[in-house]
Amino acid sequence: MTYAADGLAALEAQLQQDLEYLELPAKSWVPERTQDGAPVRDVVVIGAGMCGLAAVAKLQFTGISNVVAYDAAPAGLEGPWVTFARMETLRSPKSLHGPALGMAQLTFRAWFTAQWGKEAWQELDKIPKAQWMDYLIWYRKVLNLPVRNNVRINNIAFADDLIALDLSGAETGRIYTRRLVLATGRSGLGGFAVPDFLQGISRQFWAHSADDIDFSALKGKRIAVIGAGASSMDNAATALEHGAGAVDLLIRRKQMPRINKMTGIGSQGVVHGMHHLPDAWKWKFVDYTATTQTPPPRSSTLRVSRHANARFLLDCGINAVKEEADGLLIETTQGPFCYDFLIAATGFSNDFHGRPEFAAIAPHIRSWRDGRYQPEMGAPRPGLLEAPDLGPAFEFRELTPGACPLLAHIHCFNDAAMLTHGKVSGDIPAVSAGAERLVRGITASLFAEDVEQHYANLQAFDTPELQGDEWVDSTPLLNQENAQ
Template sequence: MTNESLSPSSSAELPAVPLQTLSSPRNQPALEALAAEARRDLERLNYPAPNWVQGTAAADDPTLDVLVVGAGMCGQTAGFALLREGVRKIRVIDAAARGDEGPWATYARMLTLRSPKQLIGPDLGVPSLTFRAWYEAQHGTGDISPFDAATPGWAGLHKIGRVDWRDYLLWVRDTAGVQVENGVRLLEVGDADGVLTARLQGPQGVETVRTRKIILALGRDGSGAPRWPDFPSLSMQDPLAAGRVFHTMDAIDFDALRGRHIAVLGAGASAFDNAACALEAGAAVSQFARRAVLPQINKSKAASFPGFLRGYSALDDARKWRFYTYIFDEQVPPPWETVRRCDAHDSFTLRLGCGWKDVQPLADGVAVTLADGSVQRFDAVILGTGFDVDLLDRPELARYTPHIDTWGRHVSPAMAAAQPEPARFPYLAANFALQSADGDKAEALSRLHLFNWGATMSHAALGSDIPGLGIGATRLAQALVSDLFVQDADLHWQKLLEHDEPELIATRWYQPAPGASTDSPT
C-alpha cells in the first residue's frame, strides 16, 4: 500500500483489527425456540391489535388503509408498528426478491455494520426480538460461542456482520408476522375520490390499488437517485461505459476485475468498501479524493441520542438547518476497520487532495483526467459519490414533484444557494407527509409519507439509520393512527352511539336498555 498523503501519526504502531465476519453459522432450532418465545411476548402485548379503523373496515371494500412501499429495514419496521397499533388493512411490497430488500445482500459491501452492536430498532422494544437475543440464542453470551469454537459469543462480537443483519431482519419479519409481497414494484402514484391510487407491477401483471395512505420507505436512494458526477466526456448511455464505469450501487462482478487496475473516486465508506472488494478479488486499486485529509470525526454520533432523535423535529427551521448542514459539511469518516481492510493490500494506493476533472470511457479502458491536468488510464472506475436527494428523480411521483415543498423555500436564497443539496430535501409535516409548495395537490401529498433518508432535514435520521429507527417507525405509525381516526371521526361517533355491551348482565343489578327484550338474561 502506498499513500501520498500519510500523516506523521501513521508511522506509529497500529492496533490489531478485531475479528470481522459477514455472517455467523445459523442454529435453526435455537431460532425457532426464540421465535416461539417472542410470539408469546407479542401475544402478551396484545399483538397484533384488533383492527379499529372504520373507513375501510367493510370486507367488500378493497381500499387499503396503508400501502407500505419498500420492505427493507425501515419499511418492515413501519409495517410492524402499524400492526401493533391495530392498523391491519395494509400491504407491504418490495420490488426485490426476498433477502434482497435494502442494501445488505446487494450493493452494501462492508463486512460489518458501522453501528455499535447493542443498538435496537427493528424490535420496537420487545426484548426477545432484539439482535442481541437473536445472536445470543445461537452463539451464547460469552467471549466464545459454546456451539462453534470459531464464532464469538455476544461478549466477543466486535460488530454485527452485514449478512447476519439481513438474516436477523428477515427473522424479525417472519416472527412478527409482517407479510411482504416481493417482486412488486410501485410504478405510479395518483389520486381519485379522496384516496390515493397506486399502479403496481407484480408477478401477476399490473394492478391499481386504492389506499388512504402510502409510506414511501424506498431506502437511501428513495428520495432521489445515485449521484453521478458531471464529467464532460462521460455519458452512461455511452456503450463504452458499460462494464467499465460503475457506481457503488451497481452490481459489480469483482472476480472479473482480477489482475486489472481499478480507480475509485471518493473517500466515504462505500468507496473504501468497493475498493476492498476489488483488492480482495485480486485487482490493483488507486483511490482518489478531493480532500487533503480524510474526515476524522463522525459528527452524526453526537446526534443519535434519544433527546436529539425525539426532540429535533420540534426545533425551529433555523436550528434544524444549522444542525444538519453542519453534519453534512463535516462528512462522515469511513470506518477505521474498512480503511485498514484496504491498507492490508500492497496493491492499494490512496491519493488525497487529488480530484478528477474528466472520465472518458475507451474501447480498452477508461481515461481519467486528474485535477492537475494529467491523464491516467485504468481498466475500470468505480464512483463512490453517494446519492442525491431530489424528488424530481422519482418517476413514481412525477405528477406531484412540481408541487412538493422543499427546504430551499424555508431558508434565505443565499443559504439555499450555498447548500443546494439540503435545500432539495422535502419539507415534511409532523407526520412525515409531503407538503405542497403552491397549494396544488395538497390533499394527495398529505397522504404520502416519506420514511427514508429524505426525511432527515425535517425529522433527523429516523427513516434511515438504526439508532432512530424504532423512534421513527413508532412516531410514524402513531401519526397515521391519529390521521385515520380524525378522518373517520364521524364513523367512530356513530359506532359510539351504537355500542351496546351491558357490563352488569351477570349481576342482579342488570337493567335492559329501554325497548330491549325483558327476557331474563341467560
C-alpha cells in the same frame, strides 16, 4: 460457534407471550372501505427493508391491520445488506436495538444469543452484514408481516380521496390505499447522484457504487474509485479482493475525515429533539456534519490499505473524464491518469423528478429550497436544498397549497427525511423511534378522517354491562316514608 435451534424456539415462544401480555397486535379499528368493488388498503408501504418492516410491524401493533408492504426484490434480498452493501460488517454497535420497537425479545442481541449463547455474544465485535440480513428475515417471519416480493410500483395516482397504485411483477393491476409510506431506503426519492463529469460517459467504463458490479470482470484492471467514504472503501476493497491490478482512491480532500461527529453526540435527546428544533438549527447540524464528513470505518480502510496495489490520492479533485477506445482518461488536480474502469461512490440524490413512478406527485412536492431555507442559515448546499419539506409524520407538503391535497397522505419514511426529522428513517440506531413517530401520525389522521363513523359507532354500541338485577330502586320506599 455452536448453534442451538431450541434456543431460538424458546425465544420465539417468549416473544409470543410478551405480545399476548401487551395485547399486541391491538384489535383492528379502521373502518373497511371498497373502491370499484375491491377492498381498499389502510396503508401500503413501498419497500420491505429494515425501515419498511419496522413501519409495517408498528402499524399492525397499533391495530391498523389492513396493510401490506411491496418490494421489487426477491425475498431475502431486500435493502442493501446482501446486494450493494459491500462492507464485511455493520459499523453500528452490536448492542443497538434497531427495529425492535421497544421489545427486548425482538432485538438482534436476543436473536443472536438464543442461538449461539452469551459467550459468543461477548466475543462478537461487529455484526456481519449477512447475519444482519438473516436477523431481518427472522424479524419478518416471527411477526408474520404481510410482505409481497417481486412487485414494483410503476405509477402513483389519485382517485377520489384515495391513492391508486399500478403494480407489475408478481402482482399486477391497480390497487387503492388510504395512506402510502415510501420506505425506499438510502436512495430516498431520487436515485444515484452522478457527477457532471460522468454525463455522457459510456456505462461500459463506469458504475455507481450501488450498481450490481461484476467484480470478477475487473481482475487485472486499473480501477479508480471516487471518494473517501465507507462505500468508497468497501468497493475498492472488493475490487482488490477480486484481483484488480491496481486501485486508486481519488479523494478531493487534502486530509481523510477522521471523526464521526454525530456518533459523538448520539442520545435520546438527538433522536426525539432534532425534529422540534428551528429550521436554522436543523440546517446547521446537517450542514456541519456534511462539511466535516463521516469517516469510513477503520476496518474498511485497513481492508484497502493492506493491499500493496492500492493508492490513496489526496487533494485529487476531478476536472474532467474523457472516454477513450480502451478506457478513461481522468484529468485531476494531481495530473492525468488512465484507468480501465471507474466506480463512483458519490451517494444518492433526492431529485424525485427523475423517477417515473413519482411523475404525478413530483411537481407538487415542496422542498427546503421552496422557502424553508433562508440565506442566513448558511451556504445553499444543493443536497440539502432538494430535501423534501415534511410534516410531523413524514408527510409531504404541497408546493402550492390546495393543488394536491392528497399529497399529505404520502409519507416519506426514508433517508430523504433526515433534514426535517433527523436520522430516524434510514439508519439502525433510531429506526424504532422513527416508526413510532410515523405511525402515531397515520393513526391520528385516519381516526380524524373517520370521526363521524367512530361517533356513530359510539352511539350504536348497546352491549350492557349491567343487566338490571344488580340493585333495588329505593326511591318509592323513600317517597312513602316522606309522605308519612
